[in-house]
Amino acid sequence: xxxxxxxxxxxxxxxxxxxxxxxxxxxxxxxxxxxxxxxxxxxxxxxxxxxxxxxxxxxxxxxxxxxxxxxxxxxxxxxxxxxxxxxxxxxxxxxxxxxxxxxxxxxxxxxxxxxxxxxxxxxxxxxxxxxxxxxxxxxxxxxxxxxxxxxxxxxxxxxxxxxxxxxxxxxxxxxxxxxxxxxxxxxxxxxxxxxxxxxxxxxxxxxxxxxxxxxxxxxxxxxxxxxxxxxxxxxxxxxxxxxxxxxxxxxxxxxxxxxxxxxxxxxxxxxxxxxxxxxxxxxxxxxxxxxxxxxxxxxxxxxx
Amino acid sequence: xxxxxxxxxxxxxxxxxxxxxxxxxxxxxxxxxxxxxxxxxxxxxxxxxxxxxxxxxxxxxxxxxxxxxxxxxxxxxxxxxxxxxxxxxxxxxxxxxxxxxxxxxxxxxxxxxxxxxxxxxxxxxxxxxxxxxxxxxxxxxxxxxxxxxxxxxxxxxxxxxxxxxxxxxxxxxxxxxxxxxxxxxxxxxxxxxxxxxxxxxxxxxxxxxxxxxxxxxxxxxxxxxxxxxxxxxxxxxxxxxxxxxxxxxxxxxxxxxxxxxxxxxxxxxxxxxxxxxxxxxx
Numbered sequence: 001x002x003x004x005x006x007x008x009x010x011x012x013x014x015x016x017x018x019x020x021x022x023x024x025x026x027x028x029x030x031x032x033x034x035x036x037x038x039x040x041x042x043x044x045x046x047x048x049x050x051x052x053x054x055x056x057x058x059x060x061x062x063x064x065x066x067x068x069x070x071x072x073x074x075x076x077x078x079x080x081x082x083x084x085x086x087x088x089x090x091x092x093x094x095x096x097x098x099x100x101x102x103x104x105x106x107x108x109x110x111x112x113x114x115x116x117x118x119x120x121x122x123x124x125x126x127x128x129x130x131x132x133x134x135x136x137x138x139x140x141x142x143x144x145x146x147x148x149x150x151x152x153x154x155x156x157x158x159x160x161x162x163x164x165x166x167x168x169x170x171x172x173x174x175x176x177x178x179x180x181x182x183x184x185x186x187x188x189x190x191x192x193x194x195x196x197x198x199x200x201x202x203x204x205x206x207x208x209x210x211x212x213x214x215x216x217x218x219x220x221x222x223x224x225x226x227x228x229x230x231x232x233x234x235x236x237x238x239x240x241x242x243x244x245x246x247x248x249x250x251x252x253x254x255x256x257x258x259x260x261x262x263x264x265x266x267x268x269x270x271x272x273x274x275x276x277x278x279x280x281x282x283x284x285x286x287x288x289x290x291x292x293x294x295x296x297x298x299x300x301x302x303x304x
Numbered sequence: 305x306x307x308x309x310x311x312x313x314x315x316x317x318x319x320x321x322x323x324x325x326x327x328x329x330x331x332x333x334x335x336x337x338x339x340x341x342x343x344x345x346x347x348x349x350x351x352x353x354x355x356x357x358x359x360x361x362x363x364x365x366x367x368x369x370x371x372x373x374x375x376x377x378x379x380x381x382x383x384x385x386x387x388x389x390x391x392x393x394x395x396x397x398x399x400x401x402x403x404x405x406x407x408x409x410x411x412x413x414x415x416x417x418x419x420x421x422x423x424x425x426x427x428x429x430x431x432x433x434x435x436x437x438x439x440x441x442x443x444x445x446x447x448x449x450x451x452x453x454x455x456x457x458x459x460x461x462x463x464x465x466x467x468x469x470x471x472x473x474x475x476x477x478x479x480x481x482x483x484x485x486x487x488x489x490x491x492x493x494x495x496x497x498x499x500x501x502x503x504x505x506x507x508x509x510x511x512x513x514x515x516x517x518x519x520x521x522x523x524x525x526x527x528x529x530x531x532x533x534x535x536x537x538x539x540x541x542x543x544x545x546x547x548x549x550x551x552x553x554x555x556x557x558x559x560x561x562x563x564x565x566x567x568x569x570x571x572x573x574x575x576x577x578x579x580x581x582x583x584x585x586x
Contacts, residue, residue, distance in 0.1 A: 016489050020408030024416070027401035027460055034435075034457045035423050041434035050437075095326070102323045113323060115570050116331040122569040123334070123562035124518045130540040131333035131558055134340065134551055140348065142336065142355045155351070182330065190577050228581050239427030242520040246540050260429035260521075267433045268525055276433045283430055291425050298418060 045277035052271040064278040073254040077262040078282065080169065084258060085237045088176035092233055093226070095177070096184035101214065103185065104192050121182035129246035132175050136161040136247070165255035168248050172256050175243050180236060184229040191225030192218070224297055231294050239283060259283055334559065341366055341556035348551060366552030375531055376557055379538035382448055386534065387516040389452045394459045394512045399505065401460075402467030403493055407479075417468050424461040428521040431457070436525050450526040451534070455519065459512040466511070466579040470504035471497065507575040514569050517561075535561045 046064055048057045068074050103114065120128055135142055144158040153159075162168050195218060203213045219226070241260035244250060250257040250265055257265070259282055267276015340348065342362040353359040370376050405413035405420075435454055444450035474497060482492040498505070516534075523537040530542050539557045543550055569576075 016408045017410075019489055020404040020413065023400035023404035023408070024413075027397040027420075027464060028416070030397055030456065030460065031420065031423055034438075034454065035426055035431065035461075038431045038434035038438060039426065041437070042430060045434060045437075052436075098322060099326050102319055102326075105319075107319075113327055115566070116327050116334075118570055118573070119334050119562070119566055120330055122514070122566040122573075123558075124520075124536045124565065126520045126536045126540050127558040127562050128333060130554060131337050134549075134555060135333060135336055137551075140351065140355070140551075145351070145355050149354075178330065178333075181326075186573060186577055187580060190574070190581060225581060232580060235425055235427070239429045241429050245520075245524070260427075263429065263433065264521075264525075268436065273433055273437070280430050280433060283427065287425060287427070287430075291422050294425070295418065295422070298421075 042277045042281060045274050046281050048274050050273040050277075052268075052273060060274070064274045068275060068278050073257055073262060074279065076254055077257040077259050077279070080172075080256060081238060081258045081260075083169065084173055084176055085234055087173055088180065088237055089230060089233050091173075091177040092180045092184050093230060095181050096188050096229065097219070099181070099185045100188035100192055103189055117185065118182045120179050121186075125179060125240075125242050126246055128179060129175060129243050132171070132178075133162070133247055136171055138163055162248050163252055165252060168252060168256045172244055172247055175247060176237050176240070179243070180233050183236075184233055187225060187229040187232075188222065191222045194225075195221055224300060227293065227297050231290055231297070235287065235290055238286060334562070337555040337559040337562075340551055341559060343552065345552065366550075366556050369550070370553040370556050370560075374543060374553065374557075375533070375538065376543075378531055379533050379535045380561070382532060382538075383517055383535045386448050386451050386455065387513045390455045390459060390516050391509050391512045393452070393456050394463050394508065395505065397456065397460050398463035398467060398508065399498070400493075402464045403471050403497060405464065406468040406471040407476075408489075417465065420461045421465045424458065424465070428458065428519070432521050432525045435522070439526050445526065446528045446532055448527075448532060451516075451519075451522060454522050454526070455516055458519075459515055462515075462579060463508040463512060466508060466575070467501075467504055469578065470501060470507075474500065504575075507572050510568055510572045511576055511579075514565055517565050 047059060047061060049060050049063075050057045099117065103110070103117075134140075138160045141158075141161060143161065144153070147153045147158055148155050159167055161171050199221070200213050200218055203217050208216070239260060241258065241264055244256055244258050244261045245264070248256045250261050254262075259279055263276045263280040266272050266279060270276075339356075339358075342364070343358065344360045344363045344365070347353055347358065347360040350359070401420075402417075405417045407413075409416065439445060439450045439454070442450075442453075444453065478500075479489075479492045479496060482496045483489065487495060518536060519534070520536045523534045524541075527533055527537065530538070533542060535557075539554065539561065543554045543557060
């Protein structure tokens with residue numbers, strides 16, 4: 001059946017390869033020039049001593065990678081990138097599953113609730129992050145006020161949320177999770193509404209309780225869609241520098257630096273293009289792995 | 305029976321509690337922007353005041369400051385200008401390409417389509433360093449044209465992907481019939497396919513525009529002067545003078561810039577999600 005369909009498809013579709021090529025080549029050319037070109041330029045810079053404001057450039061081999069790997073800030077950055085990405089995804093996927101279950105039913109005011117829940121994702125992230133910066137302010141933080149009011153801390157002795165390394169890391173994690181939870185929720189919700197209603201109902205008739213139905217039937221059926229949500233979530237968090245840049249600018253003492261934010265600090269603010277390019281290239285291996293899994297999900301969806 | 309009813313009531317209570325908690329956690333920063341925007345400085349910066357309440361009369365001072373003493377309106381204009389230009393470029397590149405890949409190029413087109421989707425996964429944080437040199441080489445530093453040149457790198461791949469799915473859902477017989485009636489293949493695309501794809505194209509317009517308003521890394525890297533900022537960079541960077549944060553104006557600006565974007569995005573959400581789910585949901 002599948003074979004027969006493919007044959008018909010290829011006969012019908014290969015109608016005007018020339019016109020087709022004329023129609024897609026401007027877009028392909030643009031992508032090759034402005035995504036492909038810069039990508040190779042980044043590799044090229046990483047093996048050179050390019051600096052902003054210096055036209056001359058020499059090949060220096062692996063020198064940049066060596067000095068980057070030896071710098072303590074880089075080690076912190078790579079550790080943080082993984083901590084932020086993995087921990088926030090765990091928080092997000094648990095939260096998003098719970099939220100998707102509670103949003104699945106229809107109830108009055110569902111539209112407004114959905115709008116409010118979506119705000120962190122749909123509003124520009126730099127603006128959401130500056131909102132958090134105010135909430136986590138060193139003096140006028142509403143969280144600090146609440147903790148003092150609850151007599152957990154004495155006035156003026158409460159911690160500075162963005163000023164101490166561990167708390168700053170926790171704050172960045174919090175904002176990443178906050179930002180991505182709505183995105184995963186709507187994707188999971190789309191997956192849930194695609195499951196035929198009679199399957200969970202049949203399970204309920206057979207005496208399976210709510211949790212058993214969810215854990216043993218619904219969630220396994222949603223595996224492809226959960227992997228889509230997780231893959232995008234990992235990519236968005238791993239490659240983001242906005243949250244860190246706005247909240248802490250990598251501080252205190254580089255303790256919240258991530259690969260992208262360190263690349264910016266070295267490559268643009270520090271004018272050392274070569275070092276910045278070398279740091280950002282460390283994003284590539286994980287991106288390749290994630291892209292591979294993304295392709296597998298897409299391929300499986302195509303086969304089914 | 306009574307057990308069933310009490311269980312249902314319990315279920316309702318848990319449902320309300322869970323939804324309520326999540327909604328408050330997720331929406332709180334925006335509520336906080338709202339209340340901060342209308343508080344007098346005296347009220348904002350007195351530590352003994354309960355920050356959840358107005359301890360002094362609400363004020364419009366921050367809004368007045370924002371619209372008269374800062375470049376906020378200019379940033380809104382810049383963002384709209386770049387947004388419109390990028391939408392136009394994206395449509396010109398993505399609509400024909402998506403149609404060609406969905407219809408004219410067979411399996412080859414499908415593979416190319418997936419390849420294009422993968423370029424969407426190449427993040428700005430990988431490309432901003434080499435692109436900053438490209439922009440400098442073209443003499444576009446600190447110009448909105450730099451953003452107009454570069455932003456389609458992330459809007460075009462995703463738009464092609466969204467539109468490919470859309471074009472595939474149009475029955476082939478429609479075009480065949482139009483071609484039997486004497487239209488060329490390209491004529492059928494212009495006169496038939498585009499008009500019936502208006503809603504798909506509109507989705508791309510909205511998606512592209514919201515992506516432009518949300519972008520941060522390129523705007524931060526390429527634009528330096530205050531008057532050329534986009535909202536995403538101007539508000540967090542230029543509403544801070546030295547170490548002084550104008551929190552009232554800052555929060556008002558965040559809210560005013562966020563809400564319209566959030567509202568429009570919300571209207572088209574289901575279609576964007578269809579693009580993200582790469583066919584994992586039918």
